[in-house]
Amino acid sequence: MSEYFKNIPKVKFEGRGTTNPFAFRHYNPEEVIMGKTMRDHLRFGAPYWHVMRNDLSDPFGAGTALMPWDDGSESLDNALNRVDVFFEFLNKIDIDYYCWHDRDIAPEGKTLSETHDNLAKVCDKLLASQQEHDKKLLWGTSCLFINPRYSQGAATSPNADVFAYAASNVKHALEQTHRLGGEGYTFWGGREGYSTLLNTDMKRELDHLAAFFHMAVDHAKKIGYKGQFYIEPKPMEPSTHQYDSDSAACLNFLREYNLLDHFKLNLETNHATLAGHTMQHELDVAIGADALGSIDANQGDELVGWDTDQFPTDIYMATHVMVRVLKMGGFTTGGLNFDAKRRRESHELEDLFHAHVGGMDTYARGLKIAAKIVEDGRFDELVGERYSTFDSGIGADVENGKTTLDSLDAYAHTIDAPIIASGRQEMLENLFNDYIQ
Numbered sequence: 487m488s489e490y491f492k493n494i495p496k497v498k499f500e501g502r503g504t505t506n507p508f509a510f511r512h513y514n515p516e517e518v519i520m521g522k523t524m525r526d527h528l529r530f531g532a533p534y535w536h537v538m539r540n541d542l543s544d545p546f547g548a549g550t551a552l553m554p555w556d557d558g559s560e561s562l563d564n565a566l567n568r569v570d571v572f573f574e575f576l577n578k579i580d581i582d583y584y585c586w587h588d589r590d591i592a593p594e595g596k597t598l599s600e601t602h603d604n605l606a607k608v609c610d611k612l613l614a615s616q617q618e619h620d621k622k623l624l625w626g627t628s629c630l631f632i633n634p635r636y637s638q639g640a641a642t643s644p645n646a647d648v649f650a651y652a653a654s655n656v657k658h659a660l661e662q663t664h665r666l667g668g669e670g671y672t673f674w675g676g677r678e679g680y681s682t683l684l685n686t687d688m689k690r691e692l693d694h695l696a697a698f699f700h701m702a703v704d705h706a707k708k709i710g711y712k713g714q715f716y717i718e719p720k721p722m723e724p725s726t727h728q729y730d731s732d733s734a735a736c737l738n739f740l741r742e743y744n745l746l747d748h749f750k751l752n753l754e755t756n757h758a759t760l761a762g763h764t765m766q767h768e769l770d771v772a773i774g775a776d777a778l779g780s781i782d783a784n785q786g787d788e789l790v791g792w793d794t795d796q797f798p799t800d801i802y803m804a805t806h807v808m809v810r811v812l813k814m815g816g817f818t819t820g821g822l823n824f825d826a827k828r829r830r831e832s833h834e835l836e837d838l839f840h841a842h843v844g845g846m847d848t849y850a851r852g853l854k855i856a857a858k859i860v861e862d863g864r865f866d867e868l869v870g871e872r873y874s875t876f877d878s879g880i881g882a883d884v885e886n887g888k889t890t891l892d893s894l895d896a897y898a899h900t901i902d903a904p905i906i907a908s909g910r911q912e913m914l915e916n917l918f919n920d921y922i923q
């Protein structure tokens with residue numbers, strides 16, 4: 487097998503202070519933290535679409551990424567060849583998991599059957615490569631947003647034949663995900679929303695979307711697929727409004743249509759900020775419903791209001807995320823998929839490595855800091871104290887459903903007017919900063 491990243495060595499842990507840019511300073515895969523290796527805590531994943539298919543074009547300029555292995559065609563041979571490149575990349579960067587859309591890995595054919603055949607053939611090779619290199623599929627998905635037939639939605643298209651085509655794509659993507667041992671299957675509804683309400687029957691579209699998901703759940707049962715289904719919320723882009731706009735909207739939809747037992751959320755940092763939330767907020771909403779499944783670990787740009795999908799460099803954010811992951815007991819089927827791309831100016835092959843090294847070190851650092859925070863328990867103690875009036879007496883009665891407006895009215899008359907204690911925000915911010923080193 488030829489080597490595609492010739493001058494790049496396998497990236498290893500060298501620790502802080504190394505001057506080697508192709509080394510980890512913090513990600514030491516076998517180091518044990520809170521009883522588990524960093525590798526098992528973080529479960530890093532690489533997205534096929536960004537690593538192999540993103541030429542770094544933007545709405546104003548052509549692609550810049552150097553991909554000397556790629557002949558630029560939509561041929562099956564070209565697709566099969568990319569698999570070797572990708573697994574060499576996974577090996578050199580030491581990432582165990584990956585994710586794909588059907589259309590990242592295999593081209594559309596002239597007919598629907600040829601399309602599905604292409605997918606099956608590339609998956610034959612992916613399966614062999616997974617086994618050879620000991621890599622795993624974190625999740626698969628079907629790309630229901632690039633082809634013009636999906637321009638007005640897939641499961642929410644006003645056209646029933648488009649709906650059927652989308653269902654056919656999902657059936658095959660799901661079956662291949664199952665064959666590759668995929669631990670999850672994701673739905674990101676890029677165009678499941680609207681451009682204008684003037685032409686949109688929202689209720690009807692949502693009913694269709696739910697029917698679509700139920701069919702996927704039923705099909706998984708039929709073929710014996712036990713992986714976890716995810717919805718990935720995002721408020722907009724490319725649609726003006728996407729139905730799965732944020733964690734709360736997704737959970738409401740899943741509850742309303744009786745799907746909550748079958749789905750968890752795959753939360754992406756940049757989507758949270760587009761929704762006008764912090765990632766912490768999105769995580770807390772999902773965790774509160776026992777529905778955090780996986781994470782697309784990237785970050786947006788403070789000045790650009792798009793889904794810029796940058797590699798995570800924000801140690802504060804990584805810490806906030808990992809505190810939550812640790813407190814929920816870790817990932818089960820999910821992981822940290824870098825749904826991130828290099829900047830258009832970082833077009834050389836080695837930039838792919840710098841980008842991932844940075845993202846992995848950021849999360850490794852976040853994990854180490856988060857472990858200290860969780861083990862110390864200071865935040866839990868302080869937050870616990872803040873709510874301590876609910877631990878006993880009238881507060882406990884409220885929580886146990888033993889009160890009424892009458893009983894609280896009677897109680898309120900027996901006490902002095904309450905004086906609320908400080909929220910201590912700045913003190914907590916200082917405490918958080920204390921852990922960051």
Ligand code: XLS
Nearest residue numbers: 627674718754782793825
């Ligand atoms: C786009 C989404 C997409 C999903 C997978 O913004 O993040 O890449 O992760 O369809």
Ligand code: NI
Nearest residue numbers: 754757793825
């Ligand atoms: Ni995104």
Ligand code: NI
Nearest residue numbers: 718754782825
């Ligand atoms: Ni994503």
